[in-house]
Amino acid sequence: MKHPPPLALTLGDPAGIGPQLAAEAWRRLRHSGEGTFFWLGDPRLVERAVPVTCIATPEEAAAAFADSLPVLPVPCEVDVIPGQPDSRNATATISSIRQAVEYALAGRAGGVVTNPIAKHVLAAAGFPYPGHTEFLAALCDMPGEEIMMLASPQLRVVPVTVHVSLRNALNTLTTERIVQVAEIANAALKRDFGIMAPRLAIAGLNPHAGEHGMMGDEEITIVQPAIDRLRAQGIDCRGPMPPDTMFSAKARPYYDVAICMYHDQALIPLKTLDMEEGVNVTLGLPIIRTSPDHGTAFDIAGPVTETCRADVSSLLAAIRLAGEMSAYREGRGS
């Protein structure tokens, strides 16, 4: 049987926990048969902790994986001090993401799994994107088509507005964008998650979903028209749902994804319920991209050793989910 291409795991911020996690993920997965990955990173950061094979192409990863971490070298410009990010290393962080996407677009990587970046560190080096999500869309030449989903065994959430201030989120929330995001989520649940008739729950924006206009009228003027348009297309969606109760254990079984109006409305419930198993997924692009749901964790970053201080669960969940999504896309999903 032909093996699927390996996943490309990126460097992330080299001063964060990414290098530790890459080494630990390899230790946990090397004999598991759950898929192969290669790390686009600086071999000097991990070679004291795990055996490393430097590879020149993704195709060499499979043969190396059982015995060593396959590393496609992306050297850092300056010495890495764990916990102390340095924007001079932004070039390596960005190059790693760029190469991973190129391999995925060419079908030479089964998907991209990103290690966390610190947005302000990249911004200090002139990086013009607020996060991976928007950068990946630009690399795929599909700006504006990207959406962010966070998925865990208990909940899936999609924020309509993402990396903007709360004030800007309110100013930029439109019926058109809610419809576009819900359509992409609906299609992705079918294609990448094997959910053939997705059920969408659309959140309100205001307390009590506006209380019939008493506490804000965005539900009436913006959200309900989006729901009407989605239903007219045959998409199963309900709402506007009061945001304070829609994430309860009783409510969650009735939908497959919650479409939320702003970043923290979506991410707070998910990370509170399931930080360990939560995965950040980019939908709407031709490539598969997943990521752990946590950040760079500079406060616990240390030299990469044989013992990993950071919790690798979310990265492992991201790697597994990328493999599952890839299987669904290729008709191998179950």
Ligand SMILES: NC(=O)c1ccc[n+]([C@@H]2O[C@H](COP(=O)([O-])OP(=O)(O)OC[C@H]3O[C@@H](n4cnc5c(N)ncnc54)[C@H](O)[C@@H]3O)[C@@H](O)[C@H]2O)c1
């Ligand atoms: N996917 C991404 O690239 C991504 C996601 C979220 C945040 N970030 C970035 O990360 C940076 C730091 O963000 P933050 O401090 O808000 O969040 P964070 O997730 O980095 O850290 C929050 C707390 O959780 C702990 N933590 C995080 N991951 C952990 C792990 N795997 N094991 C054990 N403890 C862990 C940290 O030590 C810290 O105490 C920011 O610059 C942010 O932009 C990146």
Ligand SMILES: N[C@H](C(=O)O)[C@H](O)COP(=O)(O)O
């Ligand atoms: N908003 C995400 C989170 O808090 O988990 C995170 O910042 C990652 O965003 P990108 O995947 O766009 O880097």
